[in-house]
Amino acid sequence: MVRYTFKRLLSLLLSLAVASLVIFAVIEVAPGDPASFMLGMNAQPETLAALRTELGLDTSKVARYLAWVGGMLTGDFGTSYTYRTPVIGMVADRLWVSLPLALYALALSTAVAFPAGIFAASRRGQAGDISVMGATQLGVAIPNFWFAMMLVLIFAINLRWFAAGGFVGWDKGFWAGMHALTLPAIALALPQAAILARVMRSSLLDVLGEDFMRTARAKGLTERQALWRHGLRNALIPVLTIIGLQFSFLLAGSIIIEQVFYLPGLGRLVFQSISARDLIVVESVVMLLVFSVIVVNFLVDLAYAAVDPRLRSRS
Amino acid sequence: MRRNLILGGMLSALFVLAALISFVWTPYDHVALNIPNKLQTPNAVHLLGTDHFGRDILSMIMVGARTSIAVALVAVGIGMGLGIPLGLWAAARQGSWLDELIMRGNDLVFAFPSIVIAILITAIFGAGAINAIIAIGIFNIPVFARITRGAALSLWQREFILAARVAGKSAARISVEHILPNVTNLLIVQGTIQFSLGILAEAALSYVGLGAQPPTPSWGRMLADAQTLVSIAPHMALVPGFAIILTVLGLNLMGDGLRDYLDPRLRVVRA
Numbered sequence: 039m040v041r042y043t044f045k046r047l048l049s050l051l052l053s054l055a056v057a058s059l060v061i062f063a064v065i066e067v068a069p070g071d072p073a074s075f076m077l078g079m080n081a082q083p084e085t086l087a088a089l090r091t092e093l094g095l096d097t098s099k100v101a102r103y104l105a106w107v108g109g110m111l112t113g114d115f116g117t118s119y120t121y122r123t124p125v126i127g128m129v130a131d132r133l134w135v136s137l138p139l140a141l142y143a144l145a146l147s148t149a150v151a152f153p154a155g156i157f158a159a160s161r162r163g164q165a166g167d168i169s170v171m172g173a174t175q176l177g178v179a180i181p182n183f184w185f186a187m188m189l190v191l192i193f194a195i196n197l198r199w200f201a202a203g204g205f206v207g208w209d210k211g212f213w214a215g216m217h218a219l220t221l222p223a224i225a226l227a228l229p230q231a232a233i234l235a236r237v238m239r240s241s242l243l244d245v246l247g248e249d250f251m252r253t254a255r256a257k258g259l260t261e262r263q264a265l266w267r268h269g270l271r272n273a274l275i276p277v278l279t280i281i282g283l284q285f286s287f288l289l290a291g292s293i294i295i296e297q298v299f300y301l302p303g304l305g306r307l308v309f310q311s312i313s314a315r316d317l318i319v320v321e322s323v324v325m326l327l328v329f330s331v332i333v334v335n336f337l338v339d340l341a342y343a344a345v346d347p348r349l350r351s352r353s
Numbered sequence: 354m355r356r357n358l359i360l361g362g363m364l365s366a367l368f369v370l371a372a373l374i375s376f377v378w379t380p381y382d383h384v385a386l387n388i389p390n391k392l393q394t395p396n397a398v399h400l401l402g403t404d405h406f407g408r409d410i411l412s413m414i415m416v417g418a419r420t421s422i423a424v425a426l427v428a429v430g431i432g433m434g435l436g437i438p439l440g441l442w443a444a445a446r447q448g449s450w451l452d453e454l455i456m457r458g459n460d461l462v463f464a465f466p467s468i469v470i471a472i473l474i475t476a477i478f479g480a481g482a483i484n485a486i487i488a489i490g491i492f493n494i495p496v497f498a499r500i501t502r503g504a505a506l507s508l509w510q511r512e513f514i515l516a517a518r519v520a521g522k523s524a525a526r527i528s529v530e531h532i533l534p535n536v537t538n539l540l541i542v543q544g545t546i547q548f549s550l551g552i553l554a555e556a557a558l559s560y561v562g563l564g565a566q567p568p569t570p571s572w573g574r575m576l577a578d579a580q581t582l583v584s585i586a587p588h589m590a591l592v593p594g595f596a597i598i599l600t601v602l603g604l605n606l607m608g609d610g611l612r613d614y615l616d617p618r619l620r621v622v623r624a
Contacts (some may be wrong), residue, residue, distance in 0.1 A: 053461055060461075061473070068477045179549075179601040181556050184576055184594040187583055195584045290466035291589045294557050298580065308472055309561065320476050324469055 042343055048335045057328045058110075062103050065321045071095070072119045075315050082096030095119075106321075112221075115322040120314045122352060125322045128307060133206055133326075136296070136303035140288040142216070142223035147231035148281065154231075155238025155277075160265060162243060170235065178231025186225035186298040193221060203300035222299045226291050230284050237280045242273040275345060286331035358610025364603025368596070372418035381409035383416045384568055389576020392586045402588045404578065410589070414596050417570045420482060421600070424564070425551030427486045429544050437540065439494070440501025441532060445524040447506060456502070459495035467492040467554050471563045482571070485564035489554045493547050500543050504536040538615040545608035549601045556597050572597050 073089040074081060090096050094105060109116060115125035140271050158170040160172055194202035200221050208215045245251065254264040293305030300306075311319035365574070374479035375383075380400070387407030395402045401410040443455040465473075471488035478484060505528070509515060516523040517527050558564035559573025 049457065053457070053464065056461055057464060063479060064473045159421060175602060175605060176598070179553075179598045181553055181560075181576075181594070181597050184590065184597065187576070187580055187590050188594070191583050191587060191590075207604055280473060286464075286466060289467045293468055294561055297561050305561075312472065312475060317476060322471065324472060327466070327469055328464050331466070335460075335464070 039343065043340060046336060046339055046343075050332065053332050054329065057332065058107055058325060059103070061321060061325050061328065062106060063207060065087050065317050066099060068317055070315055070317075072315070074318065076119050093119075098213065110240065110322075110325065116318045118311075118316055118319050120311075120316045127320055128319065129304070129322055129326060132302060132304045132307045134208060135301055136292045136305070137220050138215070139222055139226065139292050139295070139301070139303065140285065142219055143226035143230065143288050143292075144281070146223055147227040147234055147284070149351070150227070150231040151234035151238055154235040156242060156265075156270070158235070158239045159242035160261075167239075170239075174232040174236050177235075178229050180228060182225050182229055183294050183298050185228055186222065186295055189221045189225055190298070205296075205299075219301075222292075222295050222301060225298070226288060228296050230288060234277070234280060234284065238277050241276045242269055245269045245273045248272070270314045275342065279338055279342060282334055282341075286327075289327060289330060355610065355614070357606045358614055361603045361606025361610055364599055365607055368418050368600045368603070369413045369422060372422050374420055375412075375415035379409075379412035379415050381412045382411040383570055385409075387560045388505050392582070392589075394586075394588050395592075401592045402586075404575070404589055405582055405586070405623075410575075410592050413570050414572070414577060414592060417572045417575060417593070418596070420559075420565050420569060420571045421552045421555055421597075424482060424486050424489065424555040425548050427436070428489035428493055428554075429547050430484070431490030432497045432547060433540065433544065436494040436499075437501050438499025440498040440503075441505055443498070443529040444502045444505030444509060445528050447509065451518070452502075455498065459498050462491060462495045465492075468558065468561075468563075471558050475563050480566055482559075482565040482569055485555050485558045486562075487559060488558065489551050492554075493551070496547060497540065497543065498597075500539060501536055504539050505532045508532050508535055542608050542612045542615065545604055545611060549604035549608070552601055552604070553595065 071090075073086055073093060073095060077086060077089060087096075094102060096178060097105075106116070115129065117123065118125050118128060121128065154170050154174075158167040161167045188203050194200045201218060204218070206214050206218050242265075246265070251264055251268060254268045255261070259267065292303060293308065295301075296303040297309070298303035299333070304327070308320055308323045311317070385408065387403070390399070390403050390407040391405055393399050393403040393407075399411065400411050401414065404410055404413070439455050439459075443452045446452050456569055467488045470491050471484055474484045474487055509532070514527060514531055517531055522530070555564055555571070556573035556576070559571040560577045562577070565571035575593040576590060579586070579593070583590050
């Protein structure tokens with residue numbers, strides 16, 4: 039396990055290094071000089087040069103890359119070109135909306151998908167199974183941002199149970215914040231719940247065909263007891279992997295859902311920054327998203343190997 | 354499960370047909386503004402109603418189908434064109450540094466969700482339908498590389514491949530002549546799934562402004578337009594929404610049906 043962890047850790051660091059290089063290179067070739075953008079068309083050449091020095095734009099590309107990575111490691115993401123405030127502060131503020139939203143959606147999708155998948159698997163081929171599978175077919179076909187608009191129409195505009203958009207802020211209390219994130223989280227969770235329910239069902243069906251399940255039945259357990267005691271535990275491994283993968287989709291999906299509800303999350307920050315050509319903010323947010331995907335997948339791999347020793351020998 | 358294939362095929366064909374017909378005929382000019390007729394609900398003259406500029410929604414849906422299908426199709430083409438050779442190559446050199454490099458590269462691309470790729474591309478080139486194609490296409494590459502490699506690896510253990518090696522065929526020739534034909538079914542099914550995911554992704558990217566730009570019609574942009582008017586003109590949101598859902602549902606059903614049809618062994622366990 040130590041050897042495996044070490045190997046995976048090495049590949050994690052390598053992935054992060056390559057990802058940061060790719061992102062840095064892309065932002066480097068993006069057109070436009072941040073300094074002239076900040077000062078406008080009629081800037082004096084001397085002022086421009088001074089600002090370029092201040093932003094570190096006159097140093098070599100290698101030096102800038104190292105400074106960027108070094109800064110991120112010490113929590114300094116640089117200074118926003120438009121707002122002239124530290125990027126880390128802007129990102130941290132927005133993260134307090136996007137992260138809880140993604141986690142809320144993850145909790146909702148798990149809470150729906152587990153019972154639905156177990157129900158379908160235990161009634162394989164029957165009406166209950168067919169209706170759950172039909173619902174999941176629909177669930178993966180519905181665009182989540184459209185579903186979000188429908189939720190707004192029904193629950194915010196017509197029934198007035200929720201606000202149609204905006205975020206009250208966590209200083210109004212935990213429940214007020216959760217209330218504001220409920221519709222976005224439901225919209226975000228829908229397709230993920232459908233996928234997860236299908237994985238849960240098929241994983242459980244795979245396990246139900248195993249010899250040890252027949253043994254469990256043979257030693258006198260009822261179908262239900264065998265399912266809960268032996269089936270579920272073994273079926274959970276692939277399901278956990280999918281949950282890990284889904285986290286990245288949820289974080290990316292929140293970028294889109296935030297647009298429907300005018301939530302001040304990472305998504306809005308990144309779109310504002312693109313139109314303001316505040317590329318240092320774009321760079322940081324993208325790196326943060328990619329970082330979270332890579333790290334979550336690393337953790338899932340480790341958890342997986344801890345549960346199933348067979349996997350340690352591979353890769 | 355023949356039913357899935359037929360129902361899915363019909364739904365998908367309906368939208369492909371609508372897109373094709375739109376090249377020669379639409380009920381109205383899809384860009385013609387007609388402000389006095391704005392925000393009409395579906396009626397006999399405008400079958401699916403009109404939008405806030407009085408444009409005929411049915412015509413926009415038909416032309417929008419073109420954008421969705423073109424973007425998703427080319428994106429699948431990019432994914433297959435690069436992913437399949439990479440997967441075959443990795444499998445042919447299983448366990449070598451090349452295999453390792455390709456697979457780690459795949460993992461890396463997987464860490465960039467298509468929305469993130471789209472954001473990066475937009476930062477360089479600005480927004481447009483081409484960006485959506487590239488972003489979704491790049492996202493498709495590791496999907497096809499992985500599935501091709503996985504299937505090819507088990508084929509390399511089979512006797513008929515051994516026979517081909519004994520006959521003196523090179524790894525490249527074996528990959529093309531023996532491995533590829535045997536993974537085609539799998540790739541067709543995955544292609545259908547990626548096609549439907551591409552349509553969803555295109556709609557999402559256009560909705561947030563990273564995809565097709567005016568005047569290119571797109572279902573995602575129609576939804577963005579509909580958003581502020583959803584309380585007074587819900588049909589503006591309902592129609593493109595249903596268009597997306599039915600197309601994606603059709604493609605998914607077709608993919609499921611194809612899988613069952615092409616490989617009866619998989620009929621037992623369906624995810």
